Amino acid sequence: MQITLKKYILPLAHTFTISRESRDEQDTLIVGLTLNGKTGYGEATSNPYYKITIEGMMAEIEAVRDQIEAYDFDTPENFYEHLESLNLHKFTLCALDLAANDLYGKLKDKPLYQIWDTTTDQYPITNYTIGIDTIEKMVAKLQEKPWPLYKIKLGTNEDVDIIRELRKHTDSVFRIDANTAWTAEETIKNAPLLKELGVEFLEQPLKADDWEGMALVKKKSVLPVIADESCIVETDVEACGPYFHGINIKLTKCGGLTPARRMIKKGRELGLQLMVGCMTESTVGISAIAQLLPQLDYVDMDGAMLLREDIATGVTILNDGKVIFPELPGSGIQLL
Known part of the structure; x- marks a missing residue:
């Protein structure tokens, strides 16, 4: 098996702001794994909150390249066990695991969702994210992209006023993501006002460790x-059970599709609502997320839609949120 690594800088269509940062571009690592003439692709983005850089992930992989390339690849699950023994960071694991799953599907000549015994007859549509900005610019972004379901990033001194104003311009469903910016008192106070304004749920309003x-x-x-920030890896699912109604699984944070599928299983056992989210990935990462759609209640996979330029083909998201799954097996990814 051969590894290829490439860093991309993805330009965003708009400055993207959440409660703790703003950015105009997103660095990302694309990993290729090639075996028997087939290449699977995986992705992991840089992230300052988790102190992840592309250079750091590439250095981790280069340090164990020989052990990875010498591995006798059979299944993604067994390969993941091998990768875990190499003490790689979860973001690095994610890029490799996504590539391994895509490769496995291509070797088996089936899309992953079929390998996992699911169908695309029914699945949740993705939200489209509106980052924090002036109210006028947030309205403009909403009007620029008519969509049935929006995730609104909040964490300002005028959060409820923002939603009141946005509501004047659309009947679409809203979801709120405060990215740990609120207190418990703010959350409880804001919730009934936001519910009246057509908000479906709140994502991670409090700091990740504020269990009380x-x-x-x-x-x-x-x-x-x-x-979200409270649910990073597999062991967090059970910890979150008593405190949340659902969990948002991020492939980069948990380590890829292989652990994400286990988190989904555990979440179902605990009666939690299940969501998978993205980290402004290209279509490489988004196409991997899409393979999980039949198993989910909610999904946030608009990352590639927020880019000015993409680097791959794979799943296509239509203007009503529906997904066209590619004919290519695995996650259906081809680099441009």
């Missing part, structure tokens, strides 16, 4: 609350 606050929020909030 989340216990109060879950008890008193009139809106469901979904964990």
